[in-house]
Amino acid sequence: MASDDQLLLKRYHEQGDVSAREKLIEHYMPLVRSLARRYSYRGEQLEDLVQIGAIGLIKAIDRFDVSRGVELTTYATPNIIGEIKRHFRDKGWSVRVPRGLQELNVQLARLIEQLTVQLGRSPTIPELAEAAGVEEEEVLEALESGRAYSSVSLSTGGGGDDDDELDPLESLGEEEHEYQVSEDRVVLEPGFKVLDERERMILHLRFFKGLTQSQIAQQIGISQMHVSRLIRRSLEKIRAEIAADEAEQPQGRVARG
Amino acid sequence: MTEIRLTIPGEREYFGVAHLVLGGLASRHSLTIESFEDLLLALDGLLDRTRGAPAVTLSVHVDGDEIQADVGPFAAGSVSDELERETENGIGLRRLLDTVVDEFSVADREGGDWVRLTKTARSGGAG
Numbered sequence: 001m002a003s004d005d006q007l008l009l010k011r012y013h014e015q016g017d018v019s020a021r022e023k024l025i026e027h028y029m030p031l032v033r034s035l036a037r038r039y040s041y042r043g044e045q046l047e048d049l050v051q052i053g054a055i056g057l058i059k060a061i062d063r064f065d066v067s068r069g070v071e072l073t074t075y076a077t078p079n080i081i082g083e084i085k086r087h088f089r090d091k092g093w094s095v096r097v098p099r100g101l102q103e104l105n106v107q108l109a110r111l112i113e114q115l116t117v118q119l120g121r122s123p124t125i126p127e128l129a130e131a132a133g134v135e136e137e138e139v140l141e142a143l144e145s146g147r148a149y150s151s152v153s154l155s156t157g158g159g160g161d162d163d164d165e166l167d168p169l170e171s172l173g174e175e176e177h178e179y180q181v182s183e184d185r186v187v188l189e190p191g192f193k194v195l196d197e198r199e200r201m202i203l204h205l206r207f208f209k210g211l212t213q214s215q216i217a218q219q220i221g222i223s224q225m226h227v228s229r230l231i232r233r234s235l236e237k238i239r240a241e242i243a244a245d246e247a248e249q250p251q252g253r254v255a256r257g
Numbered sequence: 258m259t260e261i262r263l264t265i266p267g268e269r270e271y272f273g274v275a276h277l278v279l280g281g282l283a284s285r286h287s288l289t290i291e292s293f294e295d296l297l298l299a300l301d302g303l304l305d306r307t308r309g310a311p312a313v314t315l316s317v318h319v320d321g322d323e324i325q326a327d328v329g330p331f332a333a334g335s336v337s338d339e340l341e342r343e344t345e346n347g348i349g350l351r352r353l354l355d356t357v358v359d360e361f362s363v364a365d366r367e368g369g370d371w372v373r374l375t376k377t378a379r380s381g382g383a384g
Contacts, residue, residue, distance in 0.1 A: 112290055122291035125284035140280040143290075144273050147297075207348050207356050213291050228294045235298070238348065239305055 005072045013066055024061050025054070028076060032057050035080050038194075039088070040240040049084055056083030104142040107132055109225040116214060116224065146225075147232065194241045199234040206231055259285075259319045267310030275300060275315050279326065286319050287378045295357035296326065296376045302353045303328045303372055306336070322378040323359075330369025337363045337370060 005027070011020035029050075036049035060079035064072060111131045115123035129136040192200060198220070205211045205219065206227075213231070217224040263278050265271035276297055283293040300315070307313040316327040336350070340363065343351040354361040360375040 122289035124287045124289055125280065125293070126287075128290065129284075136284045137281075140277055140284065144276050144280070147273075147276070203348060207352055210356070213294065224291060228291075232298060232301070235302070235348065235353070 006066065009061070009064055009066050009072065012061070013064070021061055024072070025057060028057050028061075028072070029054065031073065031076065032080055035077065036084060037241070037244045039084050040244055044088075046240075046244050049087075052087045053080045053084050056080035059083070098145075101142045101145045104132065104134065104138065105146040108139060108142055109223050112225055113223055122214060122224065147229065192238065194237045195234050199230055199237075202227060202230050203234050260316065262314065262316045264312050264314045267304070267307035267313045269308070272301060272304050275304065278315065279317055279324075282317050282319055282324060286322070286324060288324060288376065289378075292376055292378070296324070296374065299354055299357045299361070299374050300326060300328065302350060303331075303336075303374075306331060306339075306350075324376050324378065326374045326376075327371055328374070329371030330367060331372070333365065333369050335370055336372055 005024065008020040008024050011017040012024070032053040033046075033050050036046060036053045039049055040046040056079040057076055060072070060076035063079075064075055108128060111128055112123060115127060115131060119127070123131070125136050125139050129139045132139065192203075195203070202216055202220065205216045206213070211219070213224045213227045217227045220227070222230075259282065261278055261282060263275060265274055279296060279300060280293065283296070288296070304313060314327075314329060318325045318327075339349065340351045343349045354372075354374070358374045359377050360373075362373045364371050364373065
């Protein structure tokens with residue numbers, strides 16, 4: 001297939017054969033779709049992301065240097081991902097969180113942990129506001145900003161806003177063969193394959209073992225707020241994966257995640 | 258009884274508004290952060306099923322120590338059908354709601370499904 005690509009690329013670049021370019025685009029659209037699916041949990045329609053990814057593919061084909069001896073797929077993949085990431089960056093995501101709210105968010109996460117120990121239960125919003133010395137509305141706004149941000153963030157809880165960080169999802173294709181079938185078969189469910197080990201464990205503890213977020217936080221050694229965000233994000237990923245599956249196989253699914 | 262009603266387009270960028278409305282009431286009625294986060298998960302699970310709908314209404318009531326959130330309308334029978342299709346090992350709507358709220362029910366109203374979520378204040382320790 002790679003030699004076919006080389007022939008098509010030569011026909012396009014050396015002879016201006018536009019039909020060769022079209023064949024290449026058609027041939028690589030499944031790759032575009034596969035890469036776009038990794039980002040569909042961020043709230044965009046898969047088809048829109050496929051269209052954006054296709055622009056990256058076309059750019060890759062147009063800029064490809066036949067003499068360099070690399071496979072088109074090697075060159076096209078980062079171009080497609082780059083185009084999709086650029087789209088998210090350009091869109092601004094309306095969650096470009098002001099620094100003040102970011103700092104309050106970090107402070108709240110710490111206070112939630114302290115107050116949970118102190119009170120023997122999760123604090124209420126007024127208790128949190130009092131401890132932070134801010135209004136309740138500010139607490140709600142900071143929590144919402146963090147929630148919105150975490151659902152679109154590429155990093156798993158880093159809290160920064162750098163879209164160029166390595167996306168852990170980008171290695172999913174290589175990791176899929178490593179999935180273990182656990183005794184409760186949770187991993188077999190539609191959508192779970194997009195989750196990493198920690199996310200699967202957290203969902204399992206919350207939804208199958210009935211542990212609270214605080215109990216899970218204690219068991220795993222992360223904050224309750226972080227558990228909450230990982231649960232939210234994992235459920236979004238599952239929903240996006242199942243939606244993508246449904247889009248491709250309209251009659252294939254029995255339950256939504 | 259306090260009641261707040263909010264109607265938004267069934268689009269993700271508006272879901273945060275629903276969060277803030279729910280948060281406003283949660284704040285005034287001693288819901289713990291953990292219970293509030295759980296209630297939001299349930300709400301988002303439902304809102305996600307309204308994507309693309311021209312309007313979805315969230316009606317939040319506080320009755321004593323209970324916060325009740327009515328969400329709808331969904332296509333007639335769609336939510337009740339989905340609740341029945343729950344798989345043993347998946348996290349479908351039933352498992353989600355069973356885990357994160359104290360009670361939920363589906364009512365047929367105005368030709369559509371409406372879901373009522375109930376969460377008790379200070380129930381954060383129990384989920």
